[in-house]
Amino acid sequence: MNKMQKALAELAEMDELAAMRSPVHRLHPGAKLITTIVYIMITLSFGKYDLPGLVPMVLWPAMMFSLSGVRVRTCFYKLRIVLPLVMAVGLFNPFFDRQTMLTIGGIAVSGGVISMITLMLKGVFSLMASFLLMATTKIDSLCAALRKLHVPALLVSLLQLTYRYVGVMTEELAVMTDAYHLRAPGQKGIHISAWGSFLGQLLLRSMDRAQELYSSMILRGYHEHFHYADIDRFRGRDALYMLISVMFFVLLRYGNISQLVGGLVVR
């Protein structure tokens, strides 16, 4: 199995994760979507030096992972490409912000280091929350929820088709990569001289396949909008989930849990 085929299998695994059964999977997709957005907004709202306040925000994804049965390891494995990019965001902060903020065991820690860690954690927590949403909600259900929230049909169809199109492109890429390596033994990756024609062919081939897929859709009555999954109606338990989650976020944001817990063990 080449890298592309592995990527394809991983993409397909997301559908399988979303089809699992757990209390989190059973929640209304709209409730999960809104809660995730609120979580990300609150996570991002922490100040750049507010590391102690930010750290307890990990509790919510931790609880959700535990309740959904989705493994944390799976999350980090699937996000392995994006995580380093997110982690790199605040990498230069220590060079610009050298003012000492605290001293731990005689070692001075600058504001730049703290803001770097804060930025990294914000990114990681936001990615974890987004992953949880995708791993516990089918794309169709998510699109259905977006429509219920009055997001324009065109945008939602675009999201749905993009999700499917990534698979089509990856499939074509897998076939082409195999064909390339069978005639270029011992080569790592695709040689730079072949990039132009490789990408051109990939575009043409995936466009051909996309055209075929589209034909298959219109021949089965597709009229520019999907009949999304028949999602359950919004129930009391969904409202309760949203309410408790948002209250929990607000408590974490303004309650200074770290100080509270610290106060219990340190006088």
Add this chain to the structure above:
Amino acid sequence: MIGFQNVDFSYEKDRKVLHDMSFGIGKGESVGLIGANGAGKSTIMKLMLGLLGPDSGRVLIDGIEVKKDTLSDIRAKLGFVLQNSDNQMFMPTVYEDMIFGPLNYGLPRDEADRRVDEVLGRLGLEYLKNRYNHKISGGEKRMAAIATILAMEPEAVLMDEPTSALDPYNRRIVINTIKSLDQTRLIASHDLDMILDTCDRVILISGGRIAADGPAEKILTDKELLEANRMELPFRFAGR
């Protein structure tokens, strides 16, 4: 059910793919469309489905001319099984793919569900219902692709190479399934043994023209006719 009246078609100017083509297919008929590569078989099907438009002449489905404003009605009457099932099955599971068409044609979900179960039961594919498309075999995918079309209850089924790339066992399953259908069937294929098993009539296309049109048994045993049109006898008659 299906009528071609003096149809001309070209992909490029001055390079006609179909020349003044006329034929008719009656309700319930099972017709094989054969011809060498590039003869125009797929083009004929695409013209019926309104994926292409003729340069001149008319294509009629159940008396309705295939035009932009009749496409919705036409496509509700025709089911098209693509050669590559991967291009047909674009939803995550077989069930979601099967229900896609009926929902688009306005069927309530419970009625669409009933249709899906009925078709899967008829084809003996109940076990595939909740399987992921990327995890089923090529043969299963081909059967599932046929099932997605049957769930729409079309009046005619068009199939492009339905047995290509199948092992003998799965090929036989597909043949038996095609034989069990009571809809009008038009099957484009190079698998002449399958055509002989499933079709009463054959239309032989060559260079964008009808080279022969008649009983399958007669055309598919005519070695001279087949060879003159870059075809060969079906394997079961090979050596005659």
